[in-house]
Amino acid sequence: xxxxxxxxxxxxxxxxxxxxxxxxxxxxxxxxxxxxxxxxxxxxxxxxxxxxxxxxxxxxxxxxxxxxxxxxxxxxxxxxxxxxxxxxxxxxxxxxxxxxxxxxxxxxxxxxxxxxxxxxxxxxxxxxxxxxxxxxxxxxxxxxxxx
Amino acid sequence: xxxxxxxxxxxxxxxxxxxxxxxxxxxxxxxxxxxxxxxxxxxxxxxxxxxxxxxxxxxxxxxxxxxxxxxxxxxxxxxxxxxxxxxxxxxxxxxxxxxxxxxxxxxxxxxxxxxxxxxxxxxxxxxxxxxxxxxxxxxxxxxxxxx
Numbered sequence: 062x063x064x065x066x067x068x069x070x071x072x073x074x075x076x077x078x079x080x081x082x083x084x085x086x087x088x089x090x091x092x093x094x095x096x097x098x099x100x101x102x103x104x105x106x107x108x109x110x111x112x113x114x115x116x117x118x119x120x121x122x123x124x125x126x127x128x129x130x131x132x133x134x135x136x137x138x139x140x141x142x143x144x145x146x147x148x149x150x151x152x153x154x155x156x157x158x159x160x161x162x163x164x165x166x167x168x169x170x171x172x173x174x175x176x177x178x179x180x181x182x183x184x185x186x187x188x189x190x191x192x193x194x195x196x197x198x199x200x201x202x203x204x205x206x207x208x
Numbered sequence: 209x210x211x212x213x214x215x216x217x218x219x220x221x222x223x224x225x226x227x228x229x230x231x232x233x234x235x236x237x238x239x240x241x242x243x244x245x246x247x248x249x250x251x252x253x254x255x256x257x258x259x260x261x262x263x264x265x266x267x268x269x270x271x272x273x274x275x276x277x278x279x280x281x282x283x284x285x286x287x288x289x290x291x292x293x294x295x296x297x298x299x300x301x302x303x304x305x306x307x308x309x310x311x312x313x314x315x316x317x318x319x320x321x322x323x324x325x326x327x328x329x330x331x332x333x334x335x336x337x338x339x340x341x342x343x344x345x346x347x348x349x350x351x352x353x354x355x
Contacts, residue, residue, distance in 0.1 A: 096280035133243035146245040
């Protein structure tokens with residue numbers, strides 16, 4: 062029964078995330094514990110319990126992510142009054158095959174040479190929990206578990 | 209010179225924030241270190257180096273904020289391509305006079321009894337740093353210091 066509930070949540074969150082192009086990724090700076098966020102181009106392909114983002118390998122956020130770092134992703138749509146907070150753990154991946162699977166021409170704005178760019182990396186976020194605010198359903202911090 | 213620069217940044221950030229109604233506030237859960245965010249109604253009055261939000265005193269985010277907790281505020285406007293990350297330290301305040309100064313009827317949706325609500329509190333965020341992404345000026349993570 063527990064697995065079924067998680068599967069339901071995965072399907073539901075997948076249907077919600079399809080409307081968002083950008084997520085704000087918040088990480089904790091190791092040096093002083095300060096919290097920093099930045100916009101990330103959301104993945105076009107489906108959500109299956111993990112979220113993937115292309116990133117430069119040499120970047121502050123990658124420096125701030127050690128294997129298993131806790132992060133937050135915020136998806137915001139003021140026009141519909143829908144807000145999603147995702148709590149998860151982050152990993153840096155450099156698997157070429159996965160990059161090829163996830164590549165879309167939309168990323169060329171950041172990586173003009175595509176996957177030939179030496180500095181390209183992936184962030185993989187294992188989703189632990191999502192919280193939803195939705196003016197349409199009057200959800201105010203409704204929780205969905207993924208682990 | 210240093211103070212002058214901070215004053216410039218305060219003026220600049222004040223002009224930017226006036227366009228945003230909602231901020232996503234990210235806090236670190238004390239128990240397990242997980243990061244959670246939630247939408248907050250942004251203050252209508254001017255920014256002077258601190259940001260204020262009305263909040264219920266009995267709420268998860270207040271539990272997660274101890275004096276001096278590090279937090280992040282994310283302001284997002286996909287339509288203009290403008291994103292702001294604010295790193296700061298948070299404090300819970302229950303000063304009645306400050307609440308009266310900051311009160312606006314817009315908060316009545318959350319506090320039907322206004323400032324007579326026993327559960328009303330303020331979050332005060334001392335801003336340390338802001339980072340700006342702006343499609344109009346091609347800013348990509350431009351930093352502004354406030355301390």
